Amino acid sequence: MFPLFPLQIVVFPGEMLNLHIFEPRYKQLMQDCENQGLTFGIPPYINGRVMSFGTEVALRQVEKRYANGELDVRTQGVGLFHLEEFFRQAPDKLYPGGHVVRVGIVMEGDRKLGGHLLSMVRSLFHLLHIDKELPADPDRFSAYDIGHHVGLSAQQEYELLCLTDESERREYLIAHLERLLPIVRETEEIKRKARMNGHFRNIIPPEV
Numbered sequence: 001m002f003p004l005f006p007l008q009i010v011v012f013p014g015e016m017l018n019l020h021i022f023e024p025r026y027k028q029l030m031q032d033c034e035n036q037g038l039t040f041g042i043p044p045y046i047n048g049r050v051m052s053f054g055t056e057v058a059l060r061q062v063e064k065r066y067a068n069g070e071l072d073v074r075t076q077g078v079g080l081f082h083l084e085e086f087f088r089q090a091p092d093k094l095y096p097g098g099h100v101v102r103v104g105i106v107m108e109g110d111r112k113l114g115g116h117l118l119s120m121v122r123s124l125f126h127l128l129h130i131d132k133e134l135p136a137d138p139d140r141f142s143a144y145d146i147g148h149h150v151g152l153s154a155q156q157e158y159e160l161l162c163l164t165d166e167s168e169r170r171e172y173l174i175a176h177l178e179r180l181l182p183i184v185r186e187t188e189e190i191k192r193k194a195r196m197n198g199h200f201r202n203i204i205p206p207e208v
Contacts, residue, residue, distance in 0.1 A: 001090045001097040002081070003029055003040040004054075010157035011042045011055040012144035013077045013105060018063070021071040025094035030071055032093075033059040041100060043083050044161075046154050052083050053162045056102065080105050080164065107142055109166030114138030117170050120177040121146055127184050143169035151180055 005026060011017055021030050032038050043054030056079035064072040081100040090097025115138040125132055132149065135141035147160050150173060163169045 001087070002100045003032065003038060003090060003093070004083075004086070004096040004098050005029060005040050005042050005057070006045045006050050006096065007042050008045045008154075009042075010044045010147075010154060010161050011057065011077050012147055012157075012161060013055055013080055014142060014144055015055075015077045015148075016060075017042075017057070017075045017077070019073050019075060021073060025096075027069055027071065028093065029095040030059060030062070030073060034062065039078065041081055041083070041098070042077075043086075043098075044154070044158050046158060050083070050086050051158055053103070053158070054081055054083060054100075055079070055161065056081050079103075080161070103164060106165045106167075108139075109143070109170050111138045113167055113170040113174065114141065117143070117146075117174050117177075120174060120181065121150060123181060124150060124177060124184065127181075127188050142166060143173050146173070150177060152176065 021027055029040060033040060039056050039058045041054045042057050044051045055077040057075045058078045059073060060076050061074040062071055063074055080103040082103055083098050083100050085099040087097050089095070118134055118138060118141070121134060124130075125134070130149075134146070143160065143166060147157055147169075152160065156176065160169055160172055163172060
């Protein structure tokens with residue numbers, strides 16, 4: 001029985017995730033991870049249900065222990081799984097569990113797609129005045145690395161998680177940005193015009 005920790009977020013393989021653990025069931029889970037070296041799964045909880053794909057997560061460090069037993073922990077996504085059956089409580093445990101099948105992930109993607117995707121993300125960050133460093137080399141990043149930073153909904157992040165091939169993930173994000181960038185540009189232009197309202201403007205009349 002694989003330990004599970006459903007959350008209302010999508011966690012990507014490779015992602016570092018800091019959690020504050022306060023429920024008794026998940027305090028027990030962290031104790032089992034520490035004592036037995038277990039990994040656990042975070043299946044996203046979206047629209048009132050536990051989704052069938054999730055991320056296998058490893059406990060990397062207990063950052064702080066509180067007097068009441070609560071914990072601050074650092075974890076990291078290490079893989080992808082498909083949830084075959086979910087149980088609200090694993091046998092003899094407080095926390096949920098399930099029968100899962102681990103899913104292989106292709107992490108190398110098409111370089112040309114990677115370059116195009118990074119260029120589009122830079123354009124988005126420029127328009128939104130986001131000062132965030134991006135990889136310079138299309139071969140040294142994963143679509144998962146930027147999945148939380150390009151305006152995806154929870155459902156879209158889940159769809160990205162389910163894609164096991166890196167080139168397909170890059171194509172998914174490119175298609176999303178092709179829809180998003182014109183909207184952002186239009187919004188920024190509206191904001192620019194609004195800021196100019198009331199200013200003295202040097203407008204050259206047309207030759208009519």
